[in-house]
Amino acid sequence: MAKQRTAVLGVGQTKYQSTRGDVSMAGLVREAALRALVDAGLEWSDVDAVVIGKAPDFFEGVMMPELYLADALGCVGKPILRVHTAGSVGGSTALVAASLVQGGVHRRVLTIGFEKQSESNATWALSLPQPFSVSINAGAGGYFSPIIRRYMARSGAPDLIGCMVAFKDRQHALRNPYAHLHQHDLTFDQVVEAPMLWDPIRYSETCPSSDGACAMVLGDEAAGDAAAGPVAWVHGAAMRSEANNFPGRDEVNPQASRDCAADVFRQAGISDPRSEIDVVEMYVPFSWYEPMWLESIGFAERDAGWRMVEEGATHLDGGDLPVNCSGGVLSSNPIGASGMIRFAEAALQVRGMAGDHQVEGARRAFGHAYGGGAQYFAMWVVGADRP
Amino acid sequence: MSEAAEGGVRLPESLRGVEPVQSVRTPIRLEYDYRPSASAESYLRAYGEKRIIGHRSPVDGAVFIPPRGVDPRHGVAISEEVDLPDTGHVGNFCVTHLPIPGRKGLEVPYVSAWIHLDGAAVGFLGLVSGCPSDEVRIGMRVRAVWKPDDELGTTAENIRHWEPTGEPDVPLERAGNQSFHAGRGDEAGA
Numbered sequence: 001m002a003k004q005r006t007a008v009l010g011v012g013q014t015k016y017q018s019t020r021g022d023v024s025m026a027g028l029v030r031e032a033a034l035r036a037l038v039d040a041g042l043e044w045s046d047v048d049a050v051v052i053g054k055a056p057d058f059f060e061g062v063m064m065p066e067l068y069l070a071d072a073l074g075c076v077g078k079p080i081l082r083v084h085t086a087g088s089v090g091g092s093t094a095l096v097a098a099s100l101v102q103g104g105v106h107r108r109v110l111t112i113g114f115e116k117q118s119e120s121n122a123t124w125a126l127s128l129p130q131p132f133s134v135s136i137n138a139g140a141g142g143y144f145s146p147i148i149r150r151y152m153a154r155s156g157a158p159d160l161i162g163c164m165v166a167f168k169d170r171q172h173a174l175r176n177p178y179a180h181l182h183q184h185d186l187t188f189d190q191v192v193e194a195p196m197l198w199d200p201i202r203y204s205e206t207c208p209s210s211d212g213a214c215a216m217v218l219g220d221e222a223a224g225d226a227a228a229g230p231v232a233w234v235h236g237a238a239m240r241s242e243a244n245n246f247p248g249r250d251e252v253n254p255q256a257s258r259d260c261a262a263d264v265f266r267q268a269g270i271s272d273p274r275s276e277i278d279v280v281e282m283y284v285p286f287s288w289y290e291p292m293w294l295e296s297i298g299f300a301e302r303d304a305g306w307r308m309v310e311e312g313a314t315h316l317d318g319g320d321l322p323v324n325c326s327g328g329v330l331s332s333n334p335i336g337a338s339g340m341i342r343f344a345e346a347a348l349q350v351r352g353m354a355g356d357h358q359v360e361g362a363r364r365a366f367g368h369a370y371g372g373g374a375q376y377f378a379m380w381v382v383g384a385d386r387p
Numbered sequence: 388m389s390e391a392a393e394g395g396v397r398l399p400e401s402l403r404g405v406e407p408v409q410s411v412r413t414p415i416r417l418e419y420d421y422r423p424s425a426s427a428e429s430y431l432r433a434y435g436e437k438r439i440i441g442h443r444s445p446v447d448g449a450v451f452i453p454p455r456g457v458d459p460r461h462g463v464a465i466s467e468e469v470d471l472p473d474t475g476h477v478g479n480f481c482v483t484h485l486p487i488p489g490r491k492g493l494e495v496p497y498v499s500a501w502i503h504l505d506g507a508a509v510g511f512l513g514l515v516s517g518c519p520s521d522e523v524r525i526g527m528r529v530r531a532v533w534k535p536d537d538e539l540g541t542t543a544e545n546i547r548h549w550e551p552t553g554e555p556d557v558p559l560e561r562a563g564n565q566s567f568h569a570g571r572g573d574e575a576g577a
Contacts, residue, residue, distance in 0.1 A: 021409050021410055022409060061415065119410070123485075127487060131421045131423065131427070131431070131542075132427060132430070132431075132453050132543065133453070133511070133512055133543055134512055134513060134514060134543050134544050134546070135487065135490055135544075136483075136487070136490075136493070136497065136499040136512060136513075136514050137499060137512065138483050138485045138487050138499075139485070141481075142481050142483055142499060145481035145482075145483075146478075146479035146480055146481050146500075146501060147479070149479060149480070149481070149525070150479055150525065150563065153525060153559055154559070195484065196482070196484055196496075197483075197484055197485055198481050198482070198483055198484070198485070199481065199482035199483075199484070199496070199520075243459045243460075245459075245509050245510075245564075246459050246460050246509065247449050247460070247508040247509055247564065247565065247566060247567035248564065248565060248566030248567060249564050250564075251564065
């Protein structure tokens with residue numbers, strides 16, 4: 001059976017910030033969900049099911065929060081499904097929601113990702129002592145730093161490529177009212193001079209801790225046709241995963257990442273991603289992951305992703321493949337929502353609704369998320385045209 | 388404040404007009420006893436004798452550490468234990484400038500590294516010391532520095548840290564995580 005065509009009908013985001021002390025988790029997710037419904041021109045009663053994702057429960061210490069959030073998301077008496085794939089969860093959640101429409105199970109699905117990092121401590125939640133191992137890993141940066149070090153060694157990239165990415169994303173964030181970091185006076189020198197946290201990762205090259213939620217309403221072809229405003233059509237969607245430690249694993253460019261990208265481009269009928277994609281929202285929590293994923297996904301040759309950064313190819317102003325026009329994860333990181341924000345921002349771009357960070361004439365956009373030890377991947381291609 | 392503004396709840400006189408509570412911080416702690424699996428128990432008990440053990444895959448002989456009773460590539464059970472030497476090389480590393488709360492005796496910056504033992508097919512985490520952090524390199528040869536015998540427990544932390552041996556480095560392209568080929572004969576990496 002052929003897949004049902006699926007469209008993004010609406011997007012809703014909260015302002016990302018370090019503390020949303022005025023709302024509970026329920027209030028936070030409801031705010032994003034309502035905005036997505038308003039954007040789609042729909043009511044709560046139009047939604048058939050809800051698919052929700054967040055980072056591991058032990059971050060905030062609320063077990064299975066989807067149960068208590070069902071009420072706030074208007075889905076009492078309707079199916080609610082929780083997705084759980086570490087940092088990639090926002091992307092995987094959107095893809096599970098899309099699959100319910102593609103498979104003909106539901107006509108309209110509300111999907112949402114959230115995190116309330118102000119009620120959590122993700123760095124130390126990721127550094128729990130384990131009986132098997134010595135306790136020396138300090139957060140996600142401690143895990144990804146060696147992988148970045150290897151990329152730098154094998155690609156021969158200049159040392160400041162990561163700083164260029166960080167500065168670019170913070171400049172982009174100034175054009176996105178929802179972004180957490182709005183560092184108007186930030187200079188490139190300040191990025192370079194920031195202290196090393198996890199050498200070779202500087203403080204300025206890491207993502208912030210944010211509260212926030214991002215929601216989308218997905219619908220079938222009839223719902224897409226009935227929408228008053230522009231919709232984003234799903235052209236391809238894929239997930240892959242792999243173990244995080246085995247002999248021969250290429251941790252810089254994981255097989256699961258390459259396979260996932262190849263699958264999503266095959267579905268979308270794309271053979272030359274660099275020229276056929278207009279804008280990219282990819283998961284870059286540490287600056288060096290921009291050139292690394294550019295290579296892995298196929299926008300650049302192996303060991304050449306950093307050249308795109310150096311040439312300004314990924315900049316919103318003048319770049320031929322703008323990356324993270326929203327400011328990316330480096331500017332807003334409500335972990336469970338971060339992947340969905342990438343997917344939603346890709347949709348906003350092809351709907352022509354990205355405001356001051358709109359890429360002029362964007363027709364096809366790429367959304368990306370990864371999680372765990374760079375072992376879970378979720379990607380989609382959305383377009384302005386019906387596939 | 389009207390009743391409606393207070394969410395329709397009838398408050399006692401003493402609480403009227405009091406600033407609403409928006410969040411409550413309640414630190415919690417959980418203590419538990421860890422009961423290891425059979426493979427973990429062997430592994431941790433071996434540390435008490437200053438031995439490091441791994442698991443050898445029945446498929447192609449690749450040795451995994453820590454031993455988890457399974458070859459993750461093939462999904463097959465492993466029961467064969469092998470002793471590994473306490474020498475190897477730094478496959479990759481991070482120089483961390485953040486203290487770990489509750490971890491005593493660790494001065495920043497410290498070097499956490501993937502240690503690839505001679506004869507093991509994967510790396511495991513260890514602390515590198517005994518040289519300035521800016522002299523640590525991918526491929527640097529290291530050996531274990533054990534705690535004194537009267538301080539040994541059943542823990543991986545019996546290895547206080549890994550120190551440079553001074554031998555020539557393993558070249559970059561052969562350092563760290565490599566494909567395993569049975570019978571290649573140079574899994575030692577040196």
